[in-house]
Amino acid sequence: MTRLWVFAARDLRRMANDRRALVINLALPLLLTSIMGLSFGGGIFGKKGISAIPVALVAGELPDALRDRLLAGLQESGFFAPVWADSAQADALVRSGDVAAAIVLPDDALKGFFQSDSLSVAVWKDPSSEVKAGIVEEIVRRGVLRVQAGEAAYRALWPDDYRISTGDSAAVADLFAGGLDEIWRNLRDPDAVDSRKRATEFLARAMDHQVALSRALSEPQVGLTIADRIPVAAEDGRESSLFDYFLPSFAVFFLMFAVAGGARDLHRERTRRTLQRQLLGPGSAWPVVVGKWAASVVQGVVMLSVLLLAGALLFRVNLGPDPWTLPVVVVLTCTAASGFFMLLALLVRREKVLDNLSTAVILVSGMLGGNFMPVDNMPEWMAAVGRFFFNYWANLSFARVIGDNGSLTAVGTPLTVLATASAVLLVAIVVLFRLRVRRGGWA
Amino acid sequence: MIEVTDLVKKYGTHRAVDGVSFTVGRGELFGLLGPNGAGKTTTIGVLSTLLKADGGQVRIGGHDVASSPAQVRRLIGVVPQEIALYTDLTARDNLMFWGRLHGLGGAALSRRVEELLVMADLADQAKRRVDAYSGGMMRRLNLVAGLIHEPEVLFLDEPTVGIDAQARSRILDLIAQLGRQGLTVIYTTHYLEEAEHLCDRIGVIDRGRLVALGDKESLISQIGDVDLIRLSLPEGERAAFAAECGAWPECAGVGERRGKVEIRTPDGGRLLPRIQDWLRAHDLPLEQLEIERPNLETLYLNLTGRGLRENGS
Ligand SMILES: Nc1ncnc2c1ncn2[C@@H]1O[C@H](COP(=O)(O)OP(=O)(O)O)[C@@H](O)[C@H]1O
Numbered sequence: 001m002t003r004l005w006v007f008a009a010r011d012l013r014r015m016a017n018d019r020r021a022l023v024i025n026l027a028l029p030l031l032l033t034s035i036m037g038l039s040f041g042g043g044i045f046g047k048k049g050i051s052a053i054p055v056a057l058v059a060g061e062l063p064d065a066l067r068d069r070l071l072a073g074l075q076e077s078g079f080f081a082p083v084w085a086d087s088a089q090a091d092a093l094v095r096s097g098d099v100a101a102a103i104v105l106p107d108d109a110l111k112g113f114f115q116s117d118s119l120s121v122a123v124w125k126d127p128s129s130e131v132k133a134g135i136v137e138e139i140v141r142r143g144v145l146r147v148q149a150g151e152a153a154y155r156a157l158w159p160d161d162y163r164i165s166t167g168d169s170a171a172v173a174d175l176f177a178g179g180l181d182e183i184w185r186n187l188r189d190p191d192a193v194d195s196r197k198r199a200t201e202f203l204a205r206a207m208d209h210q211v212a213l214s215r216a217l218s219e220p221q222v223g224l225t226i227a228d229r230i231p232v233a234a235e236d237g238r239e240s241s242l243f244d245y246f247l248p249s250f251a252v253f254f255l256m257f258a259v260a261g262g263a264r265d266l267h268r269e270r271t272r273r274t275l276q277r278q279l280l281g282p283g284s285a286w287p288v289v290v291g292k293w294a295a296s297v298v299q300g301v302v303m304l305s306v307l308l309l310a311g312a313l314l315f316r317v318n319l320g321p322d323p324w325t326l327p328v329v330v331v332l333t334c335t336a337a338s339g340f341f342m343l344l345a346l347l348v349r350r351e352k353v354l355d356n357l358s359t360a361v362i363l364v365s366g367m368l369g370g371n372f373m374p375v376d377n378m379p380e381w382m383a384a385v386g387r388f389f390f391n392y393w394a395n396l397s398f399a400r401v402i403g404d405n406g407s408l409t410a411v412g413t414p415l416t417v418l419a420t421a422s423a424v425l426l427v428a429i430v431v432l433f434r435l436r437v438r439r440g441g442w443a
Numbered sequence: 444m445i446e447v448t449d450l451v452k453k454y455g456t457h458r459a460v461d462g463v464s465f466t467v468g469r470g471e472l473f474g475l476l477g478p479n480g481a482g483k484t485t486t487i488g489v490l491s492t493l494l495k496a497d498g499g500q501v502r503i504g505g506h507d508v509a510s511s512p513a514q515v516r517r518l519i520g521v522v523p524q525e526i527a528l529y530t531d532l533t534a535r536d537n538l539m540f541w542g543r544l545h546g547l548g549g550a551a552l553s554r555r556v557e558e559l560l561v562m563a564d565l566a567d568q569a570k571r572r573v574d575a576y577s578g579g580m581m582r583r584l585n586l587v588a589g590l591i592h593e594p595e596v597l598f599l600d601e602p603t604v605g606i607d608a609q610a611r612s613r614i615l616d617l618i619a620q621l622g623r624q625g626l627t628v629i630y631t632t633h634y635l636e637e638a639e640h641l642c643d644r645i646g647v648i649d650r651g652r653l654v655a656l657g658d659k660e661s662l663i664s665q666i667g668d669v670d671l672i673r674l675s676l677p678e679g680e681r682a683a684f685a686a687e688c689g690a691w692p693e694c695a696g697v698g699e700r701r702g703k704v705e706i707r708t709p710d711g712g713r714l715l716p717r718i719q720d721w722l723r724a725h726d727l728p729l730e731q732l733e734i735e736r737p738n739l740e741t742l743y744l745n746l747t748g749r750g751l752r753e754n755g756s
Pocket residue numbers: 454457459477478479480481482483484485486
C-alpha cells in the first residue's frame with residue numbers, strides 16, 4: 001500500500017506541476033460549462049439572482065379582480081412566473097415538471113377568511129426540482145408565518161376582539177356568502193339591516209387591525225401544508241434543466257481526455273525508460289501500474305468534484321438528495337474511466353497509435369454513451385449500444401442523481417455496472433501489465 | 444562479482460547478443476566497447492534482470508539473474524542510456540522518488556539525496572525542474588539516480604552520449620571516482636578513448652559477439668606487435684599482389700578492405716622495400732601507402748572491419 005502510494009504520489013505531484021494539463025482539465029471545462037450555463041440562463045451572472053420560477057396558482061372561487069391582483073403581485077415580486085390553474089391542472093403541471101410548485105388556496109378561501117375559519121394554504125411541489133420548489137415553499141411559508149405571528153400577537157393584545165369576532169362572524173358569513181352577485185344582493189336586502197350592522201361593526205374593527213384574526217394560539221388559522229407531487233413516470237418526457245444534465249456529462253467527457261492522458265503516460269514512461277527504472281526496484285511490478293491508475297482516479301475525482309461544485313455554486317446545479325450519493329457516482333465513474341483507458345494503453349504497443357485510438361474512442365463513446373444527448377432522450381438503438389460504454393452508465397447515474405435528485409437506490413443498477421467494470425478492468429490491467437513485464441516487452 | 448556465460452538474447456530470429464562470456468571482478472571497472480547496434484544495451488538489459496536471456500547464464504554476486512532477480516536487483520544500480528528521469532519534477536523530487544522506490548524514507552533518504560546532489564554538483568540547482576537543465580546536468584542526475592540505494596554494482600549504458608566534451612569529462616571524473624571507491628562498474632560506450640582512459644579491462648562487442656577481451660595491453664598483444672600497412676592498388680592488381688605478398692616471410696597476413704590492400708607485419712620497415720620492388724616490377728606508381736602502429740583502433744578495425752567512428756559519433 002505504501003509502495004502504491006509512492007507511485008501515485010509521484011504522478012499527482014507531476015500533474016500538479018503540469019500547468020497545461022490543469023488548464024485543459026479544469027479551466028477549459030469550467031469555461032465551457034460557464035458559457036453553457038449562461039446560455040441556459042440564470043446563475044450568479046444573470047440579472048436576477050435566479051430566473052423566475054414557474055408556479056401554478058389554484059384559488060377556486062376568488063373574484064376575478066382579486067385573482068388578477070394576486071397574479072400581478074406574484075409577477076412583480078420577480079421570483080415567480082405564475083399561471084392560473086384548477087387543482088387538476090395544477091397537479092398535472094407539477095407532475096410533468098412544467099412548474100416547480102403549485103400554491104393552492106382552498107375553494108372556500110374567501111369565505112373562510114371572512115368567517116375566521118382556519119385558512120389552509122397548500123404548496124404542491126415537484127420533489128426533483130428541489131431548489132426551485134424549495135424556494136416557493138420557503139416564500140409561502142414565510143408569508144404564512146408572518147400572518148400566524150401577527151395573529152398570536154393580536155390575540156395577546158386584544159383578547160376581547162377575539163370574543164367579539166367569534167360572535168359576529170356568522171353575520172359576516174351570511175353577508176358574504178356566495179359569489180359577488182350574491183354578496184351584492186345581501187348587502188342591499190332590507191331584511192338584513194341588523195345583521196348588516198353587526199357585520200359592519202365587525203369588519204370595521206377587523207380592518208382597524210388590518211387583519212381579521214381569531215382563535216387560540218394553539219390552533220393557528222392560517223396553516224400551510226406542503227405536499228410532494230411525484231412525477232407520474234420517468235419517461236413521461238419530464239425534463240429537468242438541460243444544464244443539470246450537461247454539466248456532469250461534459251465533465252465526464254473531459255474526464256475521459258484527462259485519464260486517457262494519464263494512461264498514455266505509461267507509454268511515455270516506457271520510451272523514456274523511467275518505467276524500466278521502476279521495475280528495477282524491489283517488490284512486485286503491479287504497484288507500478290496500479291499506482292498510476294490510482295493517481296489517475298484521484299485526478300479524475302478532483303476534476304469532477306471541482307466542476308460539479310463550481311456548477312453548484314455558479315449555476316445552482318443540484319448535488320443530489322444526500323451528501324454521499326454523488327461522491328459515490330463520481331468515484332466509480334473515475335475508477336471505471338481510469339481502468340478502461342489504462343487497459344487500452346496496455347493493449348496498444350505504440351504511443352502514436354494509442355493517441356489516435358484514444359481520441360477516436362472518446363468521441364465515439366461520448367456520442368453513443370450520452371455525453372452529447374441526455375440518456376433518457378436517446379433512441380432505443382443508441383441506448384442499447386451505449387450500454388457497452390462505461391460513460392453511458394456514468395451519465396445515467398448523474399442524470400438520476402443530479403437531474404432527478406435520486407438517491408443511491410435510484411442509481412443501484414448503473415453503480416453496480418460501474419463498480420463491476422472497475423474491478424474487472426483493474427484485474428485485467430494488473431494481469432496484462434505483469435505479462436508484458438515478464439515477457440520483457442516493457443524493457 | 445559478475446559472471447556471464449554464453450549469453451544469448453534473440454529478438455525474433457535476430458541474435459542481438461550471441462554467445463557472450465566474460466567475468467568482472469569486485470571493484471573492477473569493465474568497459475563494453477562496441478558500435479551502435481552491437482548489443483551493449485541488450486546485454487545490460489539481461490544483466491539487470493529486465494530482459495530474459497534465451498541462452499546462457501548470468502550470475503551477479505553469486506545470484507542467478509534468471510532465477511533470483513530480486514536478489515540481483517538489490518545489488519545493482521542501472522543508469523540507462525536514456526535520461527530516465529521525470530523532467531517535470533525537480534532534481535530533488537526525482538531522487539526522493541527513486542529513493543522511496545527502493546524503500547528508503549525519512550532522514551536517511553534526505554541525507555542520501557543531498558549526498559548525491561553534491562556528488563552530481565547539482566546541490567544549488569536541486570529545486571529546478573529537470574527540463575530546465577542542460578544536457579550535462581541531466582546526465583549527471585541520471586547517473587546519481589542509479590546510486591540512490593547504494594548498489595555494489597553499477598551498469599552505465601553510454602552515459603556520455605550527446606553532450607559536449609567538457610560535460611563529458613566531468614562525468615568521466617565522476618565515474619573514475621566511483622571506481623576508486625570500490626564500486627564494480629560495467630561501462631558501455633562506443634567511444635574508444637573513454638574505454639581506454641577509464642576501464643581496467645575492456646570487452647569489444649560487435650554484432651552480438653564478444654570479439655576481444657582483456658586489459659588494454661593484452662588486447663593489443665592479441666594481434667601481436669604488428670604494424671598495419673595500407674596500400675592503394677588498381678583493382679585488377681590486388682589479387683596478384685596479395686598472392687605474392689602472402690608468401691613473403693615478413694608478412695603476417697594480407698587482406699582487402701575498402702579498396703585497399705591491408706598487410707599485417709611484425710616489421711613494416713623490412714617489408715616496405717619489397718613492396719616498392721613489386722610495384723616497380725609491375726610498372727605501378729606508389730600512389731598511397733600508410734603504416735599504422737598498433738592501437739585499439741586498429742585492433743577494432745581488424746576485429747570488426749568497422750571503424751568505431753563510422754557508426755557512433
Ligand atoms: N526491442 C527490440 N526489438 C528488436 N530488435 C532490437 C530491440 N532492441 C534492440 N534490437 C536490436 O538488437 C541489436 C542490439 O541492439 P542494442 O543492444 O541496443 O545495441 P547497442 O546498445 O550496442 O547500440 C540491434 O541490431 C538492434 O536493432
